[in-house]
Amino acid sequence: MIRTGGSDTAESVAAGAAQVYACLLAREQATFQEIQAEVRCLPADAEKAVRALIGWGLLQGPSEEGHFHAVSPETARRVALSPLYQEVQGLQHAIAETSAAFDMLTPVYETHAGARGVPDLEEIHSLPAVRNLITGLAVDAQEEVLTSQPGGPRPEELIRESLAKAESLLQRNVRMRTLYQHSAQFDQGTIGYVEHVARRGAAVRTTAAGFPRVLIFDRRVAVLSLRGSREGALIARSPSVVDMAVQAFEHAWAVATDFPVSYDREVTQSTSNAIRSSIEQQLVDGISDKRISEGLGLSLRAVQRHIAEIMRELGARNRLHAGYLLCEKRLHKGSTPSDGSPETPAAQP
Known part of the structure; x- marks a missing residue:
């Protein structure tokens, strides 16, 4: 008896399919109603099992009379794998042709490149x-x-x-x-x-x-x-x-x-502080908003929002004044930034 309890997991469907397959092998052919009565299950569960078997090629039908027939695993395997084998053969042929073309052109490269071989x-x-x-x-x-x-x-x-x-x-x-x-x-x-x-x-x-x-x-x-x-x-x-x-x-x-995959307040604050510290250092160094944005992987608007907040806190009149006040503040504290000035990443491939 198929018992899925409403569950549609692959394991439950496979278990039901095994019972239906056994039923068809014993009877040679059966209608959907006969299958349902034999394995004693709900119509929805029987339908899932039958659909799975048809998808695997282990069941054929229904015929005009409404009968389903079981197919041996060996036959179903050959039917299922045949198009894949053909695809593999096509790829092997394409690989051989492409490789032959490169073999033909390699002497041309070697003639003009001399003994250099593959470039460093x-x-x-x-x-x-x-x-x-x-x-x-x-x-x-x-x-x-x-x-x-x-x-x-x-x-x-x-x-x-x-x-x-x-x-x-x-x-x-x-x-x-x-x-x-x-x-x-x-x-x-x-x-x-x-x-x-x-x-x-x-x-x-x-x-x-x-x-x-x-x-x-x-x-x-x-x-x-x-x-x-x-x-x-x-x-x-x-x-x-x-x-x-x-x-x-x-x-x-x-x-x-x-990289934290779960967040708490402490982790978020630590990350925000690191970003803030890096922006402050680049303000001191006179780096433009655009380069800060590129260097930190932030949007230009986000960087400008951070800078505006820093300027408000410092009471700075402009970016230059903010850089001066930050430098003066650090001199008074006798400390240097922990992150240093980030290197601007090269263009992305």
């Missing part, structure tokens, strides 16, 4: 090409992937794409560490992403200061921002350049804090 530094000027290259590097990664994502919250499309890559990496036991800026802590999409990957072993931290966008694969290839371009990237294979990128990442990682 290579500029890519197409965003789709960059994204496909990153996907390929992620597939090849074996040990560790380090990523820095400055600029605050990211679009949902990029979060979904990153989640798919992260799932694949973590399933293969590839270590993952990611740096965000504090402003990303308040984005629901980013919080959901971090919760998901953290449960699978990834480590995520945030920092108030900006850090250039970078992805480092197995400490042998680094994807860096390309100066003056938001569509391209610099691919670094030079061991010296990659080592420098790793050391810079490790330095930023050491002073960053764990």
Whole structure:
């Protein structure tokens, strides 16, 4: 007897489907009413089980007479896998053709590039090409992937794409560490992403200061921002350049804090204080509102709101006066800001 108790879980449907399948195997054919009477269940539960079996290819029907027929698992498997095999064969053919084209063009490259081989530094000027290259590097990664994502919250499309890559990496036991800026802590999409990957072993931290966008694969290839371009990237294979990128990442990682996936008043206040301190330091340094916004991953309006509040508290007449008063205040206290002046991140690939 099927007992789902109103539950529509995969486990309960599978259990009911097994009873219906056994019924059909014993009777060779049966109508829906006969199936329902045999397994003694509600019509809705019987319908769920029958639908599931038809979806798996284990049941055919109903015929014109209203009969359902059971199909052997081997036959159902072949029917279900046939289009997938055809798709795989098509992909294998496309891979072979593309690989052959590259084999044909490789001698041309070697003739003109001499003994240089694969370049230590290579500029890519197409965003789709960059994204496909990153996907390929992620597939090849074996040990560790380090990523820095400055600029605050990211679009949902990029979060979904990153989640798919992260799932694949973590399933293969590839270590993952990611740096965000504090402003990303308040984005629901980013919080959901971090919760998901953290449960699978990834480590995520945030920092108030900006850090250039970078992805480092197995400490042998680094994807860096390309100066003056938001569509391209610099691919670094030079061991010296990659080592420098790793050391810079490790330095930023050491002073960053764990990404909080649950909030209390103390955590929120600590993050707000860190952002406020960074804005104050940049006011002292005379950094423009736009550059502060880019460096902290905040909207320009949010930065201007913070600055207006700071000026009100200080009684400053303008930004220059606010910077002077902040500097004077710190001199009186005999202290220096903890965060320092953040580095402005390079253009995002």
